[in-house]
Amino acid sequence: MKSVKQNKDLGANTHKSVRRGNEGRISKLLQRHKVSLMASLWRLLATPYTTAMAVMVMAIAITLAGSFYVLVSNSEQLVNSLQTGKQISLFLEGGISDQQASKLAQELRANELIEQVTLITKQQALAEFKQYSGFGVALNALEGNPLPAVLQVYPKETLTEAYQLKQLMAQMQNEKAVDIAQMDMAWVTRLQSIIQIVSRVVLLLSSLLALAVVFITGNTIRSELQERHDEVVVTKLVGGTNTFICLPFLYAGFWYGFISGVLAWLIISLMLLMIDGPLGQLSLLYQSQFQLHFLTIGESALLIFSASALGIIGAFAVVSQQLRLVKPE
Amino acid sequence: MLTFDRVFKRYPDAGDALSDVSFHLDKGEMRYLTGHSGAGKSTLLKLIAMIERSSRGQLLVDGQNLGQMRDRQIPFLRRKLGLIFQDYKLLFDRTVFDNVALPLLVTGMGQYEIARRVRAALDKVGLLGKENKYPLALSGGEQQRIGIARAVVNKPAIILADEPTGNLDPELSAEIMHLFEQFKQVGVTVLIATHDIELISRFDHKILQLEHGRLINQHA
Ligand SMILES: Nc1ncnc2c1ncn2[C@@H]1O[C@H](COP(=O)(O)OP(=O)(O)OP(=O)(O)O)[C@@H](O)[C@H]1O
Numbered sequence: 001m002k003s004v005k006q007n008k009d010l011g012a013n014t015h016k017s018v019r020r021g022n023e024g025r026i027s028k029l030l031q032r033h034k035v036s037l038m039a040s041l042w043r044l045l046a047t048p049y050t051t052a053m054a055v056m057v058m059a060i061a062i063t064l065a066g067s068f069y070v071l072v073s074n075s076e077q078l079v080n081s082l083q084t085g086k087q088i089s090l091f092l093e094g095g096i097s098d099q100q101a102s103k104l105a106q107e108l109r110a111n112e113l114i115e116q117v118t119l120i121t122k123q124q125a126l127a128e129f130k131q132y133s134g135f136g137v138a139l140n141a142l143e144g145n146p147l148p149a150v151l152q153v154y155p156k157e158t159l160t161e162a163y164q165l166k167q168l169m170a171q172m173q174n175e176k177a178v179d180i181a182q183m184d185m186a187w188v189t190r191l192q193s194i195i196q197i198v199s200r201v202v203l204l205l206s207s208l209l210a211l212a213v214v215f216i217t218g219n220t221i222r223s224e225l226q227e228r229h230d231e232v233v234v235t236k237l238v239g240g241t242n243t244f245i246c247l248p249f250l251y252a253g254f255w256y257g258f259i260s261g262v263l264a265w266l267i268i269s270l271m272l273l274m275i276d277g278p279l280g281q282l283s284l285l286y287q288s289q290f291q292l293h294f295l296t297i298g299e300s301a302l303l304i305f306s307a308s309a310l311g312i313i314g315a316f317a318v319v320s321q322q323l324r325l326v327k328p329e
Numbered sequence: 330m331l332t333f334d335r336v337f338k339r340y341p342d343a344g345d346a347l348s349d350v351s352f353h354l355d356k357g358e359m360r361y362l363t364g365h366s367g368a369g370k371s372t373l374l375k376l377i378a379m380i381e382r383s384s385r386g387q388l389l390v391d392g393q394n395l396g397q398m399r400d401r402q403i404p405f406l407r408r409k410l411g412l413i414f415q416d417y418k419l420l421f422d423r424t425v426f427d428n429v430a431l432p433l434l435v436t437g438m439g440q441y442e443i444a445r446r447v448r449a450a451l452d453k454v455g456l457l458g459k460e461n462k463y464p465l466a467l468s469g470g471e472q473q474r475i476g477i478a479r480a481v482v483n484k485p486a487i488i489l490a491d492e493p494t495g496n497l498d499p500e501l502s503a504e505i506m507h508l509f510e511q512f513k514q515v516g517v518t519v520l521i522a523t524h525d526i527e528l529i530s531r532f533d534h535k536i537l538q539l540e541h542g543r544l545i546n547q548h549a
């Protein structure tokens with residue numbers, strides 16, 4: 001019985017030594033990493049309460065940072081979508097007749113900076129107003145039509161810069177027949193600069209939240225290190241290098257980051273799904289082309305990757321510092 | 330293989346634990362290290378394994394000067410040693426198998442080879458069949474033998490044993506001594522710290538005797 005087993009041993013050994021090349025060593029190394037990666041996952045799952053606590057707090061921090069990002073990127077997109085509807089409204093003087101108005105429209109159409117001009121006559125304006133405002137009956141009581149004719153001027157697509165639009169507007173404002181020239185863009189520009197400021201603040205906040213994630217991982221790993229103090233000491237005593245001792249903790253840091261990242265991604269996506277419906281209705285109401293921007297695959301990967309990296313960084317910071325303090329005794 | 334040259338060890342506020350210790354052990358030599366409690370036996374062994382650093386003097390292990398050794402090299406020194414601790418230093422949340430496998434695991438040895446060697450080591454200390462038990466489920470003597478198996482599993486060049494038979498009955502003690510003698514036969518240097526007069530009288534080997542940190546009788 002024993003000799004049979006020994007033969008088997010020998011056979012396996014020769015087989016192994018044949019394969020022992022560089023490739024074999026690397027694949028062996030990878031295999032071992034995979035094993036210890038899974039081992040540290042099981043270890044985390046073996047203490048579900050502690051793990052869940054840390055992961056929840058981290059996931060919340062990452063969710064906050066991620067939501068900020070989503071908020072800003074969606075606001076940017078919203079503003080941009082508004083911008084494509086940019087137009088200049090010319091409210092004409094009360095005394096201007098529809099004929100005069102359409103003549104002005106003709107003139108403007110000849111302007112090379114202008115793509116299109118539509119005329120809303122006094123009657124059309126009134127009809128529209130009656131229909132949408134709900135003041136129909138009250139307006140019926142009015143004598144005459146208080147509303148001016150309006151020319152809606154759509155500048156050429158090539159006019160992208162704000163100053164070009166402003167120039168065009170000033171030019172039209174100078175027309176005698178024009179009472180007020182109003183650019184629907186003005187508040188959009190203002191909004192854009194607000195969003196820029198907000199995105200800076202968000203960047204700062206996100207950095208703080210990232211730091212928080214590093215600290216939470218570090219703290220969790222620190223207490224785990226204390227719990228496994230004996231193991232660290234004994235491993236050192238039997239000739240384990242610091243790298244060998246570090247690895248499981250770095251893996252643990254990775255898992256903390258990774259799991260919280262995935263959780264945060266889920267929460268963010270769920271939140272977006274929840275507001276997608278109502279937002280769609282709102283968007284329809286404003287005749288906007290706006291569509292809610294979900295996290296792309298790239299962004300999702302980045303989110304989870306960053307979370308994992310932060311976890312590893314937190315673990316590394318603590319382990320590399322603490323391990324030097326552990327003296328085998 | 331092992332040379333102490335005028336070695337001193339002073340603990341910060343406990344005075345000299347070792348003073349002016351000089352001796353030499355060849356490859357394949359086996360010695361007892363004796364002395365009263367607190368004489369410095371464990372301290373001497375700790376210096377060899379770099380668990381403590383000497384305060385003064387020169388210490389050579391397998392040709393390496395420990396005074397010049399960097400922290401990064403310590404693990405590789407320890408892989409040449411088989412350490413048996415007075416307090417066993419077992420991991421109670423790991424099976425007997427995993428405890429004994431640890432010195433091999435840290436070297437990156439393959440699982441198949443590890444399993445083979447661990448079983449061989451457990452066989453030598455008479456614990457084959459208890460691989461999957463946890464240390465707390467075993468008796469004091471059995472726990473001590475886990476520690477011994479762990480010390481010999483990596484085929485060390487030097488075995489340093491601190492009271493290896495403290496919890497063993499005469500019969501088991503004799504078995505462990507036979508095991509050490511087998512290792513000595515194949516060229517392993519063995520140093521055994523012990524109070525066990527009966528053991529010393531039964532298995533005759535040279536003695537290093539410590540008294541208050543000094544070697545007093547090198548050849549008894
Ligand atoms: N870490 C330490 N810090 C301070 N003093 C220490 C330390 N370790 C040991 N000592 C002191 O050094 C002296 C020698 O201790 P050591 O443990 O080497 O004795 P020993 O010979 O192994 O004793 P025993 O037979 O009881 O195990 C003792 O006086 C002890 O108090």
Ligand SMILES: [Mg+2]
Pocket residue numbers: 370371372415491
């Ligand atoms: Mg002692």
